[in-house]
Structure formats: structure tokens, C-alpha cells
Amino acid sequence: EPLGATAGDRPDRAVAADAPPPAAHSPVATVAGLLSGLEGPGRDADGALDLDLLVVLDAPQLDVETAALLTESLPDGARLVLAGDPGVLWSVGPGRVFADLLAARICPQVASRRPDPGPLGELVSGIGIGELNQVEAPGKEVVIVPVRDAGEAVHRTVQLVVDSVPRAIGVPAEETQVITPGHGGAVGTRALNAALKERLNPGPGRFGGFDPGDRVVHSPVPGRVLPGRVVTADAEGLHLSCGGEAVVVPKERVEQSVRHGWALTAHQAVGSRWPAVVVVLPGDAAQALSRPWVYTAFGRADRHLSVVHGVEQALPKAVAEVPAKPRTTRLPVLLAPQVAG
Structure with a gap:
């Protein structure tokens, strides 16, 4: 927002x-x-x-x-x-x-x-004018991870967030954001958040599917997204910490206004940046891709970008040929x- x-x-x-x-x-x-x-x-x-x-x-x-x-x-x-x-x-x-x-x-x-400096700045600047360029990334600023199917895409995404990026780049999981085209499907935010929660903060989800420590996004009004974490829950509702501020979401509003936040869509991620970003492009995402989508998703990364890539030539085609609707x-x-x- x-x-x-x-x-x-x-x-x-x-x-x-x-x-x-x-x-x-x-x-x-x-x-x-x-x-x-x-x-x-x-x-x-x-x-x-x-x-x-x-x-x-x-x-x-x-x-x-x-x-x-x-x-x-x-x-x-x-x-x-x-x-x-x-x-x-x-x-x-x-x-x-x-x-x-x-x-x-x-x-x-x-x-x-x-433009932003370095390989990430060069990559995103090229996308802005319709060119998906290969960039030299000696410090592993940009890494492409090819995958064959949805199951492998989820597995490699979790592996990147939990292990590879913290170990190779030095960015912890809590400072790494996953971005994927949609909420549904085998590699949407729901599936990825479930897999990431299982590794990063497992629990029974006794507070409407949430546990203390869960990474979430709260949407108090349509189009506004506040990242935060679950603190606790009681008769008042779900207690969150969003940017250091205490937020209480009434019980009846939790289902429609709070989602897990390890994985977001590009629309949810607009306006924010993270030290490391993992962009997930499963095979069924080809129709959702456009130049603004790729520009937005790739541009959320400050230090490191991993692309879990399963769309083959649909990515450069989207950057070159698919403008905003x-x-x-x-x-x-x-x-x-x-x-x-």
C-alpha cells in the first residue's frame, strides 16, 4: 500500500x-x-x-x-x-x-x-525494457534453479529458504521472501506456506490454523498488506506483531484477513524489499507471467535472487512480449x- x-x-x-x-x-x-x-x-x-x-x-x-x-x-x-x-x-x-x-x-x-547497482540492478533494469539478460553474478547474487515439476519446485524452494540461502549467502530464513504467481495450485502460496511452516515453525495450528511464531501477512483493508508474526491468541482474537506494533485481529476476521507470509504473490510484495528473494515459476505459471509481474517479483531482492524455474521459454517471452493488461x-x-x- x-x-x-x-x-x-x-x-x-x-x-x-x-x-x-x-x-x-x-x-x-x-x-x-x-x-x-x-x-x-x-x-x-x-x-x-x-x-x-x-x-x-x-x-x-x-x-x-x-x-x-x-x-x-x-x-x-x-x-x-x-x-x-x-x-x-x-x-x-x-x-x-x-x-x-x-x-x-x-x-x-x-x-x-x-538503476540499482550490481548484477541484480542490471537484471531488473533489462526486464524493465523487455530484455531478460544473462548477468555475471560472481557473488551468487542471481541463481537459477531448474525444476521439472510441481513437487520438485516445492522441495527446492524449501531447501533454498531453510538451508542453501542461509549457508551460501548468509541471509537467514526470516529475511528471505518467497514470491509465486498465485494462491492456489500445487505451487501457490498456500502449498508453499504449508511446506515452509512444517520446516520453520511446525505446530497444530490451534488458533485458526496459526501458531505463535508463524510468519503472516495481515490485510486490514483490500490492497493493504502488513507483514508480521503471530504472538498469541485469546478471547479478543489473534495477536500479531506487525512492524513492532501490536495488532489484534478479531476471531471472526482472521480467516479473511490473515494469511501465512513465508510465501506471497507479487501483488502482495509490491512496496517491500528483502535481503533475499526466491521467485517460484512452476510450469503452470506461464499464463500468469507478464513483464510487470517479473519486474516486480525480481525487483524485491536487495542482495540475492533465486529463481526456481520451470517455465522454460515462457519467461523470456513474457518479459519481451507481454505488457501490463x-x-x-x-x-x-x-x-x-x-x-x-
């Missing part, structure tokens, strides 16, 4: 001389928290967000509804900066706001041409008169 970084109080806000100082707030908030008033500076007397500059990171994840709410909440004279990588997967919700604004060229644009959007039409004027 995109982050909203708020900077600076409103210069026109009048404060009585004997009024207590305003409560301090973190300059960083999630968009959902900002709009709900649970995070950020809150709203002024007119109902607008009490700020004069808003920087939204991971802006490609803004769907049309959230983008509309955000812009409508800004006070007159406020500045809005949208930042993000146009090559990643689009928002879970409808629209392609960031891409439409870039195409319309109705506001100033600043493009960074500096088109979306129906009226935003370019609505922006066109402004361009003409």
Missing part, C-alpha cells in the same frame, strides 16, 4: 498564544491511516488535511477511489508529489492513476535514471482538455 509522507504544518493555521502546543505526529503515515485520521496531522476546521506538502510513495498502488479521496482532502495551496516506479504491477483496485498522469504530462515530472480508464480523456488548453 502506498505511504503518505507528510511534511510541515499549515503556515496559515492560527494558534492562540495561550493554547497548548499541538500534539506531535509522525511525518510518515499510510494513506489509509491519513484518510481515516488515525495517523498524520489530522484535519483542519474546513475538513482538509492539515498540511501543506504531501509526498505519496509507491504511488502506482493508488487506485482511482483512493486517489480521488486523497486529492479531495488536500487544502487549497497544498503541494502533492507522487513518487513511484512505473514498471511495477498496478494497484489491486481499479484504474491506473499514476500511469495516466505520466502519460498526460499535465504536471512537472522528474525521472531518475539511476489494459485497463478501462476515463482519466486520460478527462485530462485531455487541460492539455489542449
